[in-house]
Amino acid sequence: MNDEHKKKVNKKYEEQLQKGERFWPDAIYKDLLVSFALFILLIGLATFVGVHQEPKVDPTDSSYIPRPEWYFLFLFEFLKYFPGELEWVGAAVIPGVLVAALMFLPLYDKNPYRHNSKRIFAVGLMSAIVSGIVTLTLMAATIMSDLVAVILGILVAALMFFSLYKEVPFLKGSIRKIVLWVMTIAILGIVGVSYQQTAAMASDEEEVHVASSIAEKMILGQDLYSIQCVECHGPDGEGGEIVGVDGIEDGTFVKSISSKDEMYTRNDGSLFDITAYGQPNLGMPPFGGAYGGELSPSEIEYIVTFMRYTWDDRAEVPAEAAASAIPTLAEGEVPSYEVHVSAVVKRQCLSCHREGKENNDYLMDTYAEILDGGINAPNVVAGDLDSILLQTIQGTELTGSDGEIIHVMPPNGKPIKDAYIDIFIRWVEAGMPETADEAAALSTEAMPAEEDAPVTEETPSE
Template sequence: MNEEQKQKYKQKYDMAKQNGVKFWPDIIYKDLLVSFALFILLIGLATFIGVAIEPKADPSDSTYVPRPEWYFLFLFEFLKFIPGKIEWMGTFVLPVIGILVLFALPFLDRNPLRHWKNRLTGISIMGAVVLGMVGLTIRSVITTPKNEEGLAANTPTEKMLMGGELYGIYCVECHGPDGEGGVIAGVEGLEGVELKPISSRDEMYTRSDQTLGAIIEYGQQDLGMPPYGLAYGGELKKSELEAVVFFMRYTWDDRAELPADAA
């Protein structure tokens, strides 16, 4: 910056100082208005739209496709192009270099002109970076496989329906439609085996939900019952196992009171 440019900037600064507004209370007042408006906006979004809630995390669910938040998708997609052995380059080295460049930028760029037409190089570089980030984000969204749709239950009514449906698919053949047990017929490997009722008071009164869930999840190999938990070779997720237990409890346990909205 030469002496002439310094004088021009000094004149502009003096004029702005004479004709400008005070930081307090004028600028602070404007900041407060904007901050309050943003606060109301956030409260409104949280109240009327909310956050998309996914099912409770299930470590045994191998069909779930994990993804980071949308503002990290570009980095997530970028790492796909870096082999695993040098992944540390993309997760540590390149971000650190980018941060250091930003810190050094005021020392590297000494151009006194601030109009965008006089700063095409910087704008072009930043524009290319932003376009790259947007492109990688879009590519990540497009190429992300959808999670397999399974049964979902968010209310007691849905849980009862789901549990009853799953019981009918996986349990009724051996235990009967009402959990009455009896002699098994038509099930390979268990033909003629007699099962005691699982809907009796003895069963419902002495077994907790956790115990019932564990029996269904792990199975009872000595009695010919295979495991139904996804983590142990079965087909049922944690939420589905819980729904079956919920159905059993509120169908056969005369002590359990069904929630009003599930009646």
């Protein structure tokens, strides 16, 4: 660049300053206005959108699909075009060259002209790069088709171009303004709708529920405890002799884990560690994902929260958590699968009667499975108090259709509470209603006929 040109530039700038404005107050009020608008926007986003909750780190869960922050998404998408051996070209060479080209732009851009009509190549190239970045981001972030993403990318670049340059010949005055606003609204609309659809689809697929309150953690923890722990530790952590558990010798004695001693001498950290690592010397297998178990760190935390708030008499249980216990029956009320039976089954039976356990293929996780699952179906017959399910939980040993013995349940010789047995009996008598509505309908009709049904005992004897 020669001195003559520099002089010309400086002289022109002086002239523009003469007919320009003052920084204070002309320009700064716009600055402050925009900054204030951003401030309001931030508070709005923090208040009404918030920060998405994610589960704790689980380094063993390699099925997790990593997603970078949205402004790096285009790079991720870009890398997909450079598989295998070529990855370093897409990861290092091209971004490196682009960054260097961006940074040293003023040093090699020798074109002295500034108006867009005289730097068509530079403006065109940058517009192409911007629309490429927008396209790749949209392709990675939403489920919209590639074609739509490309069109939107071009639209965004065009919008930017037209709003920066006022003297485009075919776009003038109010028409220009209308076109720009229509473009802006259209782009935001399409991106918004497709993002919404993507988010809805993602939540259908694999949304991991992250508990935030203690009550939520307790509920999730109790569900996990019922499945993972009840087999050996019992529904109330009372322990006792183990009978019929895969991989553990019958007769192994498990001490109570819900005693005051236990709760007062172990803090949450040590309960967490024991659950994660197991106690190999005592026969307890590890449950943490990193050590071969099924549980993620968040899940173990929920179990620990459940144990602490249920068994430790020093813990103050939040009011909303107390409501999650198994509902008691009023006199003459008919229990339903939905409300009562599934809750008891979850706490007392599901630990063994689920996929992957030794249970004669009798799974209890759905209504239909409870009625007709396994090899001895039907397990319950409406009104039949000799149904297999009712007999086994009341301590009667039966012989199955294949001649094998059907054991008393639960197998460790500690019968389930009478109040729970009563729920099953009344449920069978009433014809096994599935939903709460069905049960309510039966309650009113069947009330007089239910005289011989045992009433709920106030203090279940054990």
